[in-house]
Amino acid sequence: DAGVTQSPTHLIKTRGQQVTLRCSPISGHKSVSWYQQVLGQGPQFIFQYYEKEERGRGNFPDRFSARQFPNYSSELNVNALLLGDSALYLCASSKIGTGEEAFFGQGTRLTVV
Amino acid sequence: AQSVTQLGSHVSVSEGALVLLRCNYSSSVPPYLFWYVQYPNQGLQLLLKYTSAATLVKGINGFEAEFKKSETSFHLTKPSAHMSDAAEYFCAVSEGTGGGADGLTFGKGTHLIIQP
Numbered sequence: 001d002a003g004v005t006q007s008p009t010h011l012i013k014t015r016g017q018q019v020t021l022r023c024s025p026i027s028g029h030k031s032v033s034w035y036q037q038v039l040g041q042g043p044q045f046i047f048q049y050y051e052k053e054e055r056g057r058g059n060f061p062d063r064f065s066a067r068q069f070p071n072y073s074s075e076l077n078v079n080a081l082l083l084g085d086s087a088l089y090l091c092a093s094s095k096i097g098t099g100e101e102a103f104f105g106q107g108t109r110l111t112v113v
Numbered sequence: 114a115q116s117v118t119q120l121g122s123h124v125s126v127s128e129g130a131l132v133l134l135r136c137n138y139s140s141s142v143p144p145y146l147f148w149y150v151q152y153p154n155q156g157l158q159l160l161l162k163y164t165s166a167a168t169l170v171k172g173i174n175g176f177e178a179e180f181k182k183s184e185t186s187f188h189l190t191k192p193s194a195h196m197s198d199a200a201e202y203f204c205a206v207s208e209g210t211g212g213g214a215d216g217l218t219f220g221k222g223t224h225l226i227i228q229p
Contacts, residue, residue, distance in 0.1 A: 004156070033217075035217075035219075040222075041221055041222070042117075042203050042205075042219030042221050042222050043203070043219050044219070045216035045217060045218065048216055056216045058216060090156055090157065092157075092217075101147065102159075102217060104149075104156035104157040104158070105156050106154075106155055106156045107155075107156050
């Protein structure tokens with residue numbers, strides 16, 4: 001079975017631009033979460049989605065947005081990129097249910113110059 | 114609000130020695146606790162999880178962790194380190210207040226170094 005797939009794997013953007021990152025969950029998983037991992041730090045929770053609705057949001061500015069599609073895949077959008085947005089963006093999928101573990105993709109490495 | 118503290122940003126042990134990675138958490142409700150491992154340029158892989166069943170949890174690759182409510186700890190151990198265990202280890206907590214995985218709060222990570 002395929003794991004969580006993210007695209008692209010690497011991306012370089014200029015300050016002020018907008019970026020869209022994509023995530024396909026494991027088959028049968030209906031929940032998708034996004035995390036930002038800055039170099040040398042632990043992942044920080046950005047969003048959780050299931051049934052196409054936002055179910056949780058971390059402490060990130062409104063420049064960050066996401067959506068989930070009927071096939072449970074998801075996109076993360078970041079507008080007006082800042083140098084500080086440079087990070088590894090991780091997508092995780094899980095089954096619906098309290099305490100279910102999250103399965104992570106390989107991530108998208110975003111570099112803002 | 115939930116939080117996680119991992120004591121020691123770097124831990125170095127000899128091959129064959131005991132591995133002990135420390136994690137303390139703060140949570141307003143009974144937590145769900147996880148240990149993840151991250152190899153360079155890769156995503157995170159679940160080692161083990163605690164979800165209010167047995168307090169001693171066994172995971173993959175010979176790792177285990179013990180939930181101690183009185184100490185708010187969830188330390189990760191392995192009796193004998195292998196060179197392949199060298200990686201970044203993250204402790205994470207979820208309060209499970211919603212459906213699905215819920216937002217995980219991660220510690221800053223511990224870099225495990227294995228000396229030959």
